[in-house]
Amino acid sequence: xxxxxxxxxxxxxxxxxxxxxxxxxxxxxxxxxxxxxxxxxxxxxxxxxxxxxxxxxxxxxxxxxxxxxxxxxxxxxxxxxxxxxxxxxxxxxxxxxxxxxxxxxxxxxxxxxxxxxxxxxxx
Numbered sequence: 001x002x003x004x005x006x007x008x009x010x011x012x013x014x015x016x017x018x019x020x021x022x023x024x025x026x027x028x029x030x031x032x033x034x035x036x037x038x039x040x041x042x043x044x045x046x047x048x049x050x051x052x053x054x055x056x057x058x059x060x061x062x063x064x065x066x067x068x069x070x071x072x073x074x075x076x077x078x079x080x081x082x083x084x085x086x087x088x089x090x091x092x093x094x095x096x097x098x099x100x101x102x103x104x105x106x107x108x109x110x111x112x113x114x115x116x117x118x119x120x121x122x123x
Contacts, residue, residue: 014048016071020064035059051071 011019020033028046032039035056044050052060061068069078080088091102 014046016072018046024064034063
C-alpha cells in the first residue's frame with residue numbers, strides 16, 4: 001500500500017481518481033453508482049476535463065476509503081515543520097481561554113505577514 005501512495009503523490013487529481021478506482025477494482029460505472037453521479041461525469045474527472053466538486057470529492061474519498069487530502073494534494077504539500085507541530089500539540093493541551101489568546105496572536109501575525117506580502121507585490 002505504501003508504494004501505491006507514493007506513485008499517487010505525483011499525479012493529478014484525475015490520475016489519482018483513475019488510479020485508485022482501478023486499484024480498488026471498480027469500473028467507472030460502479031464508482032458513478034456509488035457516489036450518485038452519471039458515468040459521463042466520472043469519465044470527465046478521469047480525463048481531466050472537469051474537476052469534482054467538494055461534495056463529489058467527499059463521496060469519492062468515502063467510496064475509496066481515503067482522505068480528500070490524498071486526492072487533492074501532492075504528498076509534500078501538507079507537511080508541517082516538526083517544531084511547529086510540537087508547538088501546536090502543546091497549545092492543544094492548554095485550557096480553552098489560553099488557546100483563544102494564542103489563536104488571536106497567530107491571526108494577528110498572519111494578517112500582518114499577508115499585508116506585508118501583498119504590499120510588497122504591488123510595488
